[in-house]
Amino acid sequence: MKEFGRFDDGRKEFAIDDPATPQPWINYIGNTRLTAFISQQAGGLAWHIEPQTRRLTRYYWLPLPQDRPGFYVYVKNNKTGSVWNPHFAPTCKALEKYECRHGLGYTRIAGELDDIKVEVTYFIPPDEDVMVWSVTAENKSSREASLTLTSYVEFGLLDFQRENFWCYLKNHIGFTYEPKSSWIKYDYHVFEAPFTPAIFFTSSQKPTGFDCSRNAFCGKNGNLDMPESVSSGKMKSSELPSGGHGCGALSIDMKIPAGTKKETAYFLGVADNWGKAAALRKKITGRGYVAEAFSSLQKTWGRKIGTFQVSSGDAHMDRMVNIWNPLNCQVTLERTRDISTDHLGFDGMRFRDTMQDALAVTSFDAKFAAERIKLVLSYQHSDGSGNFSFYPYSAEKKVNVHPERCDNTVWPIFTIDNLIKETGDLSFMDETVPYRDKGEATVYGHILNGLKYIWNRRGKTGLPSLYDADWNDGLAVFRDPKAESVMLGMQLLHAVKMFREYSLKKGRKSDAEWCRKAADEMNSILNSDKVWDGKWYRRLLLSNGMKLGSSSRKQGKIYLEPQVWAVISGAGDFKGRGKIAMDSVRKYLNTANGLMIHSPPYTGIPNPEDPPIGNAPGTGENGAIFCHAVCWAVIAECILGRGDYAYEYYRKNLPAFMAEKLGQEFWEREPYVFTSTIVGPAAGKSFGKPGISWLTGTASWMYIAATQYILGVKPDFDGLAIRPCLPKSIKNAAVTRIFRGKKYDIDLHSKHI
Ligand code: GLC
Secondary structure (H helix, E strand, C coil), X not given: CCCCEEEECCCCEEEECCCCCCCCCCEEEECCCEEEEECCCCEEEEEECCCCCCECCCCECCCCCCCECECEEEEEECCCCCEECCCCCCCCCCCXXXXXXXXXXXEEEEEEECCEEEEEEEECCCCCCEEEEEEXXXXXXXXXXXXXXXXXXXCCCCCCHHHHHHHXXXXXXXXXXXXXXXXXXXXXXXXXXXXXXXXXXXXXCCCCEEEEEHHXXXXXXXXXXXXXXXHCCCCCCCCECCCCCEEEEEEEEEEECCCCEEEEEEEEEEECCHHHHHHHHHHHCCCCHHHXXXXXXXXXXXXXXXXXXXXXXXXXXXXXXXXXXXXXXXXXXXXXXXXXXXXXXXXXXXHHHHHHHHHHHXXXXXXXXXXXHHHHHCCCCCCXXXXXXXCCCXXXXXXXXXXXXXXXXXXXXXXXXXXXXXXXXXXXXXCEEECCCCCEEEHHHHHHHHHHHHHCCECCCCCEECECECCCHHHHHHCCCCCEEXXXXXXXXXXXXXXXXXXXXXXXXXXXXXXXXXXXXXXHHHCCCCCECCCCECCEXXXXXXXXXXCCCCCCCEEHHHHHHHHHHCHHXXXXXXXXXXHHHHHHCEECCEEECEECCCCCCCCCCXXXXXXXXXXXXXXXXXXXXXXXXXXXXXXXXXXXXXXHHHHHXXXXXXXXXXXXXXXXXXXXXXXXXECCHHHHHHXXXXXXXXXXXXXXXXXXXXXXXXXXXXXXXXXXXXXCCCCCCCCEEEEEEEECCEEEEEEEEHHHC
């Protein structure tokens, strides 16, 4: 099967040797403020803080060619006249050698043609808001080489949505070149904008030519495939002081003696004002800066992944746990669901998603996780409600309360419990966080208020009301706000049981008593005949009496979520129902490519009993393998002590394993990060195709499933609890865990379990 790339575990990189991957295979680089994604063809986008209103560069999602533009270096060989890119696009000139290596916080792309090798390393250091393009040009021939390197980055309007009002706003920006500082200045003076950052593009050595105008750079009828300024060897010295389509094109002439290398660098920087920008420019163009900044980046990532390292003999599991899953978790917490090659950048943060994304990051960057947790809580309302999404960096701090998700405020306790058990610092519960509308509460108060909010909005059976949907967005198609959610009932049970421990620790007896009563009541409702279907738990009780996820239905007979949460919450301890339910999952939902979210999928036609549904059968919430929910199945099987089942479901969700099994061409997406879904069998030929990559709750939950359940190294109040649930195929595993400042070497032997 055709391979485009492979893992290089020793270097903690994924190496791609064919630039024509089925879809852009991207990496994220950034420091939580300045961030970019970049593909194997150097296509990509950079933004500051958030991508909706502070988008520094341009990227097009919908038109072909895909994955344009990006962070380009054109190479002109002045002896042969040939023009090419080490990252292949956009000239697409065939290279003799090509390699892209995505690593932790950097991407390095090297191309070679006619004995000239040009390598570009892109990264954003932890401390400065600058994207570094570190370039090395090597002359492998026996004669002196003469090259002209030219950068290209395209500037749009920072506010992505308002870019469509281009005709009115194009004069609110300006692009000029300042020879003294050798920088292109992007001056942003959109008067309604709450911020007018200073953006610049510069190089480590004095450029020999520049263009600030995209159109001038490309030439009449030209495009980025062969820009006139590059092919002619004559940069136009274009500027756009009163607006237009700006770009950062700086050319550098180089004579490279035979058999030697030369280094140079480009920088895309951003600061609050031009004074700060000048200071930043001075720092980054100083001697030795690039090497120091890169080493500081490596140390930062070394610390993060050093928290948990495993050697289990399963290469896919090891590389995910040790390298790629932490990266995926970090990116997901930073971005929630805002921008990727799937997301165009409109979504803000989401109450429930960001809270879940913080779950795993608590273990390797507790500080950042805590910041995000508090940020989410500060968007809770004083009546206890959460929201669908919020935009903390927008001028008006926008919030979307619609569509109304009933599960928002059940999530905080799960993540905060994990954080406190990681740090051992119970005082986090006492920190004060404001409500969005009025007043404030401690973290403890926020959680309790949120749980009571769900409790107080229960339906006639006593289960939480659905409103638009619970965790499963797809349930919105039933348009039944008064339906009752079994999944949320189980989650609430789990939440109050967990929260009760904190009430007891804090001596809050009446809260502890409320939790106990709520848990008892919920447990008995969940095990009543209204919810238990005989072999599994139902999913929704609709207000018209119809029961979803029941054997009496033709479609949507069984759902995954209530079965897994029955086990996690302990509701399924009753008469061994959790195990029975998970056996039904295995029987009815397991496929060659993972566990479906429900079965059979809804068609809507020709069965009028069923609702019309957005997702085609086998996709998304309509019968796909929904990876986020599969993580809970892995956890549930570990709780039941069935390591082989847990591991099977885990592996079927591992992108590396699936890309290998189905072939990288078919798999299409990056083999190193999780995807949201895998198309289910009902979709015929697409069965096994992955959905959205990178930004998915799978990243966080799968890290928890692998580290705390399969490998079983789980932080607890008084230390690390070790309860592995290994499959038969793993006899031994060695784990290194840094926990509360101490290093633990843990040997797991399956014969001892
Ligand atoms: C997507 C959404 C998440 C939702 C899930 C299930 O992952 O980002 O909010 O809970 O789908 O519908």
